Amino acid sequence: MSASLIYDLAPIGSIVAWSDGTPRPPERHTKKLAAWENRNSKGRLIRKQGKRGVGNVSLSPDFTLHEGDFGAGGVIAIRIHRTFSLDSELTFKVVERPAPGSIRVFDRAGSQAELVHLAGDRQAAEEWLTRHGYPHAVLEEVTADEVAADHVEGRAAA
Template identity: 85%
Template sequence: MSASLIYDLAPVGSIVAWSDGTPRPPKRFRKKLAAWKTRNSQGRLIRKVGERSVGATSLSPNFTLHEGDLGANGVIAIRIHRTFSLDTTLTFKVVERPALGSVRVFDRAGSCAELVHLAFNRQAAEEWLSGHGYPNAVVEEVTADEVAADHVEGRAAA
């Protein structure tokens, strides 16, 4: 599916895979394999940002996926995020959607809010929040309407 369908249909918290359609190179070609992995991977959808203007420049809508974390001993040193514009040539697939009743924790309210945690229920979200420093956090439950929105105008988000 296209990036615009991911933007329109996939709920925040979904696991989304992306691909350029090329076959995976053999493991012995380390550089080619590393380059291939940057164009073929997956991550959790953490943000959708609509069209906006910065001065005289107009920025197109985009979405951001959290691909992973780098660190050691429970300390995260680097978070790997990938942001995709809707005009990318990559193809996308929703691998997993957030479960009905799960709770998303956003770092702040508003259109640029970023998902920082996906909990199984509200109690787990509140417990997670008590141990992490997000004073402006917003807690939002995944609703049946979002799960039903997977099929809009005959298009499926899978």
């Protein structure tokens, strides 16, 4: 599916895979494999941003996926986020949707909010917050209607 369908239909918290359609190179071709993995991976949908302007520049809508973290000893040193514009030539697929009743933890309220954690229930989300300290965090429950809304107008975020 296209990037615009992911933007329109996939709920925040979904696991989304992207691909350029090329076959995976053999393991022995380490440079080719690394380049392929850069254009063929997956991540959790953490933010959708609508059209916005910065000075005289108009930025098109996009979405951001959290691909992974690097660190040691429980300390995250680097977070890998990938942002895709709606005109991306890559192919996307929703691999997993957030379960109804799970709780999204956003770093703040508003249109610039970013998902920082997806918890199984409200108690787990509040416990996570006590350990990770986001003072302006917002909790939001995933509803069954929202997860089912990805089958709108005959389009499916499969």
